[in-house]
Amino acid sequence: MSDGNRDEHDIRYDEIALVRHEGPGRVVLTGCGCDLHIHPDHVARGERLIAALDAAVPAHLVHTDT
Numbered sequence: 001m002s003d004g005n006r007d008e009h010d011i012r013y014d015e016i017a018l019v020r021h022e023g024p025g026r027v028v029l030t031g032c033g034c035d036l037h038i039h040p041d042h043v044a045r046g047e048r049l050i051a052a053l054d055a056a057v058p059a060h061l062v063h064t065d066t
Helices: 046-056
Strands: 016-022 025-030 035-038
Touching (some): 035 046
Antiparallel strands (some): 016 025
């Protein structure tokens, strides 16, 4: 993931502050202020990545529009 200065760093599941559903995609917000937009059509194995993210992130950190 790249932060605002385009510095690359890894994000662990325990650093996720919020996941927002945007249609089939997800926006991941972290405690360090970074955000990552994941869309299944734009990421290799995107559907698997989103399924793993959904399974790993606690429900109280997930925001949906429904």
